[in-house]
Amino acid sequence: MPIDIPRAEAHLNALLPRYGIPSAAVGVLHDGEVTAFAAGVTDVETGTSATSETVYQCGSMTKTWTALAFMQLVDEGGADLDEPVRAQLPGFAVADPEATARITPRHLLHHTHGIAESFGDPGEDDDVYARMTAAMSDAPQMFPPGSTHGYSAALGYALLARILEVHDGERWDEVMRRRLLTPLGLVDTHTRPEDVDPARTATGHLIRSLEEGPFRTPVDHLPRAFGPGGNITSTVREVLAMAHVVVSGGLAPGGDRVVSAEAVREMTGSRVPVPDPYLIGPQWALGLVVCDWDGRTVYASDGSTIGQNARLRVFPDSGTAVTVLTNGGPREPFHREVCDEILGQLSMPAAPGPPVPRKSRPVDPSRYTGVYRNLGTRYEVSAEGGDLHLTLELDPMQAAVMGRPPRIRYDMLPISGTHFLMPPTHPLEDPQTVALYDFTDGPARFLHTNARIHRRLD
The missing domain is CATH 3.40.710.10 (DD-peptidase/beta-lactamase superfamily)
Known part of the structure; x- marks a missing residue:
């Protein structure tokens, strides 16, 4: 055809x-x-x-x-x-x-x-x-x-x-x-x-x-x-x-x-x-x-x-x-x-x-909260009232060129016990997803988003 x-x-x-x-x-x-x-x-x-x-x-x-x-x-x-x-x-x-x-x-x-x-x-x-x-x-x-x-x-x-x-x-x-x-x-x-x-x-x-x-x-x-x-x-x-x-x-x-x-x-x-x-x-x-x-x-x-x-x-x-x-x-x-x-x-x-989030909250938010880093990129996962949020620290030059704040905070809507949907915070953003996984020692060891991995800081 x-x-x-x-x-x-x-x-x-x-x-x-x-x-x-x-x-x-x-x-x-x-x-x-x-x-x-x-x-x-x-x-x-x-x-x-x-x-x-x-x-x-x-x-x-x-x-x-x-x-x-x-x-x-x-x-x-x-x-x-x-x-x-x-x-x-x-x-x-x-x-x-x-x-x-x-x-x-x-x-x-x-x-x-x-x-x-x-x-x-x-x-x-x-x-x-x-x-x-x-x-x-x-x-x-x-x-x-x-x-x-x-x-x-x-x-x-x-x-x-x-x-x-x-x-x-x-x-x-x-x-x-x-x-x-x-x-x-x-x-x-x-x-x-x-x-x-x-x-x-x-x-x-x-x-x-x-x-x-x-x-x-x-x-x-x-x-x-x-x-x-x-x-x-x-x-x-x-x-x-x-x-x-x-x-x-x-x-x-x-x-x-x-x-x-x-x-x-x-x-x-x-x-x-x-x-x-x-x-x-x-x-x-x-x-x-x-x-x-x-x-x-x-x-x-x-x-x-x-x-x-x-x-x-x-x-x-x-x-x-x-x-x-x-x-x-x-x-x-x-x-x-x-x-x-x-x-x-x-x-x-x-x-x-895109994936559809479920309505339930994480059973234990403490399993996810913490700071995750990979060289120049830093994410912080926090919990408020049982809901999870992810804060990204933007590179100062990127923030200045794009007119964005130095820190961007996303809601994390559960897809599963390890995966979350993050709705956009800006009209030109797309929804993003993030995985927090490897609970071998208790809290998640890794955060994975945009194919990149970030390790939890002790």
């Missing part, structure tokens, strides 16, 4: 102002055919129209590309998912000697390595990932390797990149071009911002209110330290070329083999549970998130930078993929509404809605 592009474009044009997003590009892979369209402007100051060939920042969707390149190395026998990292990087070490000996590439791909994101400022030079690897020697453990999930924005995938660099004898950017981007025929996908044609690049935007409207982000792109985990830029058509590798069992759109079918099965089949399953999905695979849409398996790869956002949903049972790239947000309902319009046209089921 072909996509009704005028209808989909009209729907997209109606959604953008409602969410304060300057532009979006949408791509659909279905029955081996790619459909792409866009709406809005790439920059609110220039008014340049977005097209399906506009280049957007993909953020953490980059991790799926890096995972595919690493699985190539595994195919070749150059790496083993379950061999300790230090066997491939002899100088690798973290503060915990046991973790140093145990951490494997599978832990890095799953985000179960437990290393705190502590690597200093490695700079912007070509040796950035070597410097990061050396700088993490005193990084503490948030949890023992393999014991739970805690998203690693930069560190884990920088280690994977360093393994690739050492094996291939070239920097990560060159590894990605040779191993993946060129074989896939990608000419508009880049790992460095300076390689992108500025005339075709979307500018990131933030928003404080719909009345004020979106404004240019003060941060043009992420530091190079985030490269393997967040710095790829691409178009919707080229994101779908990467998705084609997943739905086809390892083949590029032209039919050339990129990775083995076994590698794709390993990527999608090797899974760990996510403590807070509601943001994206209940399981994390190797470079992909595994979603459960009322019993239907859907793979996800999402990403955000400071002003741009990327979403990809892959439906393996029908060989379909939908991607949405924006230069504003993030607003999960926006991406859901865009995706649901496409899926409706294809007679495919829509994404499940």
Whole structure:
């Protein structure tokens, strides 16, 4: 069934102002055919129209590309998912000697390595990932390797990149071009911002209110330290070329083999549970998130930078993929509404809605109250009259730019004994969820939200 592009474009044009997003590009892979369209402007100051060939920042969707390149190395026998990292990087070490000996590439791909994101400022030079690897020697453990999930924005995938660099004898950017981007025929996908044609690049935007409207982000792109985990830029058509590798069992759109079918099965089949399953999905695979849409398996790869956002949903049972790239947000309902319009046209089921809280209060609020922290992020859970609340301390710079108070207090509405829904406190916020879990020693040891883990302070 072909996509009704005028209808989909009209729907997209109606959604953008409602969410304060300057532009979006949408791509659909279905029955081996790619459909792409866009709406809005790439920059609110220039008014340049977005097209399906506009280049957007993909953020953490980059991790799926890096995972595919690493699985190539595994195919070749150059790496083993379950061999300790230090066997491939002899100088690798973290503060915990046991973790140093145990951490494997599978832990890095799953985000179960437990290393705190502590690597200093490695700079912007070509040796950035070597410097990061050396700088993490005193990084503490948030949890023992393999014991739970805690998203690693930069560190884990920088280690994977360093393994690739050492094996291939070239920097990560060159590894990605040779191993993946060129074989896939990608000419508009880049790992460095300076390689992108500025005339075709979307500018990131933030928003404080719909009345004020979106404004240019003060941060043009992420530091190079985030490269393997967040710095790829691409178009919707080229994101779908990467998705084609997943739905086809390892083949590029032209039919050339990129990775083995076994590698794709390993990527999608090797899974760990996510403590807070509601943001994206209940399981994390190797470079992909595994979603459960009322019993239907859907793979996800999402990403955000400071002003741009990327979403990809892959439906393996029908060989379909939908991607949405924006230069504003993030607003999960926006991406859901865009995706649901496409899926409706294809007679495919829509994404499940957010969880519904129950009416009962926690039996013992003291099991949850306390301070939970992960380096620069601090949450405090408190109880009043039997009700729980979560207070987030915002980064002062973020609070100033976004016009928000330094502390934001959320109500916590129980979904289960470990999961809570937090209604928004601002018109441009979406509902959030949080998990508090591991009551081995009495109170919860961990708080998990937005895929990140925070450890309880004693």
